[in-house]
Amino acid sequence: MMWLLRAKRWAQNPPSWDRVKLVAAIVVICLLLFGYERLFGWPDWLTLDRVRAPGRVVR
Template sequence: MDPLTRVLIRMAQWLRHPPSRRTVQIIVVVLVVATVLVLVEKFIGWPDWATTERVPMRRM
């Protein structure tokens, strides 16, 4: 099944059986937080303290 068909089926299921208000609120909050993080990274830049560095693995 291709991805577009899955999305359309999921949308139809949501229309027939809408999620609770609490579930919708959680989804909206997650989307807002993700959008804010993307915008901060794009326009301001990611802070050095939040960047991880690769640690070389020791060979045995």
């Protein structure tokens, strides 16, 4: 029900054209980053190293 009220308010008072362009630009940047990652893979320098907890024995 809450989503319907939000949709009603949004339909009565839509966002400005500048806000729409901002959101579209953010979506495009995210899609470009996703495409780059899928095409070239995740860089090793961005991968976290696994650290063992102190006092824990791994068998």
